[in-house]
Amino acid sequence: MLIGDVARRSGVSARMLRHYDSLGLVRPTGRTDAGYREYSSEDIRRIFHIESLRSLGLSLREVRRALDDPGFTPAELVDDLIRQTRDRIAHETELLTRLRRIGAAEPGGWEDVLQVVALLRALGSKSAGQRQRAALSSVAEVPVPVEALVEAVLNEADPNVAGALQWALAQLGDGALDLLAEGLGSPEAEVRKRAVQAIAEISGGQATELLQDALAGSDVVVRRYAALALGVRGVADAIPTLIDMVVQEANDVDAADTLSALASRPALADQIATSLVERLARGTIESSARRRLTQALADIPGITTSRALADLAHDEDRGVALTAAYILGTRDL
Structure with missing residues (x-):
């Protein structure tokens, strides 16, 4: 042929x-x-x-x-081809994501495209300072797609940069919540924690609903962050978790402060005091935890608290008794 x-x-x-x-x-x-x-x-x-x-x-x-x-033997070569193909797909996927984000920013001209590209690169920089500046300028100067900001905040380990990114997302209102909700379902604990922290900075009913869902979840760290945020919003469902935090000495000072803020609502003051007293009565709680619970009563107003402190002033645990007596003295002033 x-x-x-x-x-x-x-x-x-x-x-x-x-x-x-x-x-x-x-x-x-x-x-x-x-x-x-x-x-x-x-x-x-x-x-x-x-x-x-x-x-x-x-x-x-x-x-x-x-x-x-x-x-x-083809096995080694095939394995190498698989690796190369995966690398190529990852590169192409990254490029596609970047192009979509540039398109979502709706650039009016090539100057706008270049600004968005520069900002996206800065968000992925190894320098924490550059990432922080990019987060702050993403709202004030160049509009960055919310997807890019959410990805950045879910992967950010530096607390200062994370704070700037959370602030930037908060300026967008509800726009980031659907993506952050996906973060709450991540298999990675750190991503879930960053997601709930970001949601906590966003006001509005949808954010509160997501926090309530997080409060009912299985991740104890996520539940704690959700409880602190919900307590600030006046949601009574957070009370049991906040008391657990006091007992477990997990961010207990913030938890006690949040209980105090909730107790400024007359309808919740007696509920919080009663819950604290019930926890104090459990015989399985260590002495140090009972002292923290007693201290948490200090800023809870109402007759229920005063009566509980009067009883605790005669507690068998001397540390608890002295703490209760001191708090009673300050309440009488």
């Missing part, structure tokens, strides 16, 4: 077939009387083998080795 016929039947151009010949990949078995290349059935079969291997991403050098080296 002549080269033109092979090209038509195989889909490989005559030029490429000549290239294969020059490389020694496929040398036609014979020549016609006129000197034209003549391919045998075996030659054509080899051409199809070459094209199949090239379709997997092999170079012509690798194809030749695969076909001609008797000791060649």
